Amino acid sequence: xxxxxxxxxxxxxxxxxxxxxxxxxxxxxxxxxxxxxxxxxxxxxxxxxxxxxxxxxxxxxxxxxxxxxxxxxxxxxxxxxxxxxxxxxxxxxxxxxxxxxxxxxxxxxxxxxxxxxxxxxxxxxxxxxxxxxxxxxxxxxxxxxxxxxxxxxxxxxxxxxxxxxxxxxxxxxxxxxxxxxxxxxxxxxxxxxxxxxxxxxxxxxxxxxxxxxxxxxxxxxxxxxxxxxxxxxxxxxxxxxxxxxxxxxxxxxxxxxxxxxxxxxxxxxxxxxxxxxxxxxxxxxxxxxxxxxxxxxxxxxxxxxxxxxxxxxxxxxxxxxxxxxxxxxxxxxxxxxxxxxxxxxxxxxxxxxxxxxxxxxxxxxxxxxxxxxxxxxxxxxxxxxxxxxxxxxxxxxxxxxxxxxxxxxxxxxxxxxxxxx
Amino acid sequence: xxxxxxxxxxxxxxxxxxxxxxxxxxxxxxxxxxxxxxxxxxxxxxxxxxxxxxxxxxxxxxxxxxxxxxxxxxxxxxxxxxxxxxxxxxxxxxxxxxxxxxxxxxxxxxxxxxxxxxxxxxxxxxxxxxxxxxxxxxxxxxxxxxxxxxxxxxxxxxxxxxxxxxxxxxxxxxxxxxxxxxxxxxxxxxxxxxxxxxxxxxxxxxxxxxxxxxxxxxxxxxxxxxxxxxxxxxxxxxxxxxxxxxxxxxxxxxxxxx
Numbered sequence: 073x074x075x076x077x078x079x080x081x082x083x084x085x086x087x088x089x090x091x092x093x094x095x096x097x098x099x100x101x102x103x104x105x106x107x108x109x110x111x112x113x114x115x116x117x118x119x120x121x122x123x124x125x126x127x128x129x130x131x132x133x134x135x136x137x138x139x140x141x142x143x144x145x146x147x148x149x150x151x152x153x154x155x156x157x158x159x160x161x162x163x164x165x166x167x168x169x170x171x172x173x174x175x176x177x178x179x180x181x182x183x184x185x186x187x188x189x190x191x192x193x194x195x196x197x198x199x200x201x202x203x204x205x206x207x208x209x210x211x212x213x214x215x216x217x218x219x220x221x222x223x224x225x226x227x228x229x230x231x232x233x234x235x236x237x238x239x240x241x242x243x244x245x246x247x248x249x250x251x252x253x254x255x256x257x258x259x260x261x262x263x264x265x266x267x268x269x270x271x272x273x274x275x276x277x278x279x280x281x282x283x284x285x286x287x288x289x290x291x292x293x294x295x296x297x298x299x300x301x302x303x304x305x306x307x308x309x310x311x312x313x314x315x316x317x318x319x320x321x322x323x324x325x326x327x328x329x330x331x332x333x334x335x336x337x338x339x340x341x342x343x344x345x346x347x348x349x350x351x352x353x354x355x356x357x358x359x360x361x362x363x364x365x366x367x368x369x370x371x372x373x374x375x376x377x378x379x380x381x382x383x384x385x386x387x388x389x390x391x392x393x394x395x396x397x398x399x400x401x402x403x404x405x406x407x408x409x410x411x412x413x414x415x416x417x418x419x420x421x422x423x424x425x426x427x428x429x430x431x432x433x434x435x436x437x438x439x440x441x442x443x444x445x446x447x448x449x450x451x452x453x454x455x456x457x458x459x460x461x462x463x464x465x466x467x468x469x470x471x472x473x474x475x476x477x478x479x480x481x482x483x484x485x486x487x488x489x490x491x492x493x
Numbered sequence: 494x495x496x497x498x499x500x501x502x503x504x505x506x507x508x509x510x511x512x513x514x515x516x517x518x519x520x521x522x523x524x525x526x527x528x529x530x531x532x533x534x535x536x537x538x539x540x541x542x543x544x545x546x547x548x549x550x551x552x553x554x555x556x557x558x559x560x561x562x563x564x565x566x567x568x569x570x571x572x573x574x575x576x577x578x579x580x581x582x583x584x585x586x587x588x589x590x591x592x593x594x595x596x597x598x599x600x601x602x603x604x605x606x607x608x609x610x611x612x613x614x615x616x617x618x619x620x621x622x623x624x625x626x627x628x629x630x631x632x633x634x635x636x637x638x639x640x641x642x643x644x645x646x647x648x649x650x651x652x653x654x655x656x657x658x659x660x661x662x663x664x665x666x667x668x669x670x671x672x673x674x675x676x677x678x679x680x681x682x683x684x685x686x687x688x689x690x691x692x693x694x695x696x697x698x699x700x701x702x703x704x705x706x707x708x709x710x711x712x713x714x715x716x717x718x719x720x721x722x723x724x725x726x727x728x729x730x731x732x733x734x735x736x737x738x739x740x741x742x743x744x745x746x747x748x749x750x751x
Contacts, residue, residue: 110582110603127652147739150750191750195741198750205606210749244745249746276611302597302745305612375716384615427555428622430547492579 106144111136113346116488118227122481124269133161148193152204154186162337164265165228173203175234175259178284180226195245203237206253208298208310209360210347213419214395214411215436216217216362216376219296219346220253222317223443228270228410228479229446229466230486234259238294247302252289255294260338263315263408269482284334285324290315290340302482310345320371321406330438336408339368373401373472376415392420395437413475416440429454439477443472445478462488500724520658522640526673530566530635533708535734537563538657541576546623549722555580556623563738567592567634568741581621585609585748588631592593595665596631601748608745617667624695624718624725628667637661648684649748652677668694681709704732 087136117133140154158165158180165180166172172181173188189202209215220238223231237253264270266284294314301307304414319336326333345362397415412436423433431452438445450464464486470477544556557577562569567590574585583603590596598611616628638658644656653674660666667689673682685697695718699711710732717724741747 108576108582111581112579193741193747193750196744198746207606246742349610351610351614353614355614356610356612382612384612384618386618409544425619425622427548428556454578454580458580460580490580492582 079126085092103240109139109141111139112442112490112492113489114490116486118483118484118486120481120484121270124481126267126271127269129162140187150191152187156186158182174237176289178319180224180264195294199243200240203235204240205233205235207239210349210358211360211378211380212391212421214378214414216360216378217347219312219343220255222259224262225410226262226264228264228271229448249300251298253296258290258294258315258338259317260289263319263336266334281331283331285335287336287339291342306349312343314341316341318409318411320404321408334414339371340366342366355383357381365367370403370405372399372404374399376411387425388422390422395419413422439474439476444474446476458491458493460490511736522642525654525675526640526656527635529675529682532680534566535708537736537738538734539736540729540732542729544623545726547724560739563740567602568634569632572743572748585703586630587743587745589749590632592634599626599745608749615663624716624723626667646674648674653683679709695719705732
């Protein structure tokens with residue numbers, strides 16, 4: 073694996089530049105033709121009743137402003153651009169005022185390019201080039217085949233997707249779709265900050281200072297191909313070759329000054345996946361599985377699978393199932409892997425629409441060993457065309473050695489207000 | 494009936510066997526329905542819709558969508574995309590209608606960048622907080638139903654045929670039967686009442702009829718959920734027929750694009 077040591081990079085790539093050039097070149101006709109936008113300003117505060125050993129802060133406030141613009145200058149070309157501005161009370165946002173384009177920073181960028189892409193279409197073919205969101209798979213909470221979807225895990229249980237930069241070609245004929253993806257520049261998931269409550273515990277008990285040693289980011293491309301069939305049963309087969317966007321954690325002792333550096337290493341990863349949705353008379357059965365292999369030493373090989381039942385009845389949408397894991401080669405001493413962390417669990421999600429403006433939602437994952445569990449409840453109330461308020465409570469319990477249990481002091485109550493435009 | 498309905502809201506499928514200008518025997522319910530269907534034939538259509546959802550207390554919630562349909566009745570594809578309120582902008586529904594079976598439906602939610610197939614057993618649920626169910630959004634073939642002429646009636650003083658419709662055993666539907674009212678003078682649908690067993694569940698009324706490009710079209714439709722006491726008023730703006738639309742814009746890939 074070729075790697076390049078990187079703590080931050082403002083570099084763009086050729087795909088991104090291409091998309092930017094097209095957007096600029098097409099701005100004039102786009103204004104006169106199909107142009108749409110969506111955006112919001114979201115203010116949110118979270119209160120943690122318990123103090124964490126590595127983080128005395130109990131209140132965190134966050135402000136996000138996002139604007140996305142979509143243009144269709146001609147029948148065969150679509151353009152998308154999105155930008156995001158963040159402010160945070162707990163040092164989760166970088167101080168610099170720069171436009172971040174690659175989401176590689178340890179902290180969230182203050183100003184980020186969320187997406188910038190051009191889509192070319194012709195008959196049943198399309199090509200998306202630039203910074204874009206690519207989602208694979210069918211299941212919720214855990215999606216083993218969703219390999220081009222890194223996330224921002226500064227809050228492990230309330231995370232958001234990050235875009236990747238590359239090209240995606242799609243050919244659709246009838247109910248068959250073939251999709252090929254090439255991502256030349258790696259985008260890692262953003263992991264919790266070491267000195268904050270969602271940060272992983274030190275892998276080695278030590279009296280030395282534990283510091284962030286940065287990340288070793290791979291420089292090679294990621295590729296994937298997916299065939300999907302839509303019919304009475306929806307099925308997909310996928311192949312991915314690249315790197316895990318979730319890191320192995322390496323602890324390195326430094327003599328001068330004496331300290332332990334925590335370094336994030338992103339191992340090579342190859343996965344063979346499949347997913348299916350089977351509607352039956354009473355429920356839709358969804359399944360998704362992937363087998364992960366690697367050429368990197370000190371990295372596990374494993375199978376992740378999910379089986380879930382889904383039903384929408386009345387005002388309820390109910391999803392419940394099981395996420396499982398089979399480790400075929402256990403080598404990694406320490407990892408940060410929320411997808412595997414929530415495996416070997418019973419998972420569920422339910423939402424109820426009270427009326428056009430109000431809804432409640434509930435989500436849970438309970439480890440089969442009962443070593444860890446979380447439950448989230450949320451009430452949401454809209455007002456008028458623009459405003460929505462949300463109150464949410466998250467309860468986390470478990471043992472220290474469990475992925476979920478280690479966050480047992482992070483139960484929290486949050487309140488958010490969003491203005492959409 | 495008019496084909497402006499969110500994809501021909503009710504079980505009125507393709508017109509068959511009737512020639513233009515020839516009226517059917519008035520005691521043949523199926524032919525009345527087929528003639529009503531034939532008079533709304535269009536290769537495609539497009540409109541901008543304003544949805545006003547009135548709850549039981551009279552509180553109003555507005556939503557807007559754009560609607561495009563391509564293809565003939567019973568064998569068409571439709572895309573419905575929300576444009577307001579702001580928080581649901583971009584949410585889209587793709588409906589692929591089939592002559593011989595229920596439609597396929599997928600919903601695209603941009604907030605999670607994911608599409609979800611609407612399973613057949615989920616079609617009776619309300620569509621995005623409105624009083625329309627997912628099933629109400631699909632177009633169905635005339636041959637999937639049996640029709641019986643119940644008699645004559647008047648809606649707002651206009652003479653109508655009153656026709657009972659029941660799904661054939663091969664047809665999956667939340668409704669046990671429906672009663673439709675079709676105007677005798679212009680063969681336009683003006684009211685539908687949908688029943689589950691003997692209980693009326695939803696009533697759809699059509700108003701503000703106008704001749705648009707030779708097709709009698711309702712520019713206002715109101716769906717009432719008779720159990721909840723809520724109703725949704727759909728007002729159609731910029732309604733056009735036979736507009737130039739492309740096949741490739743009516744696919745699962747296409748609804749993912751904004």
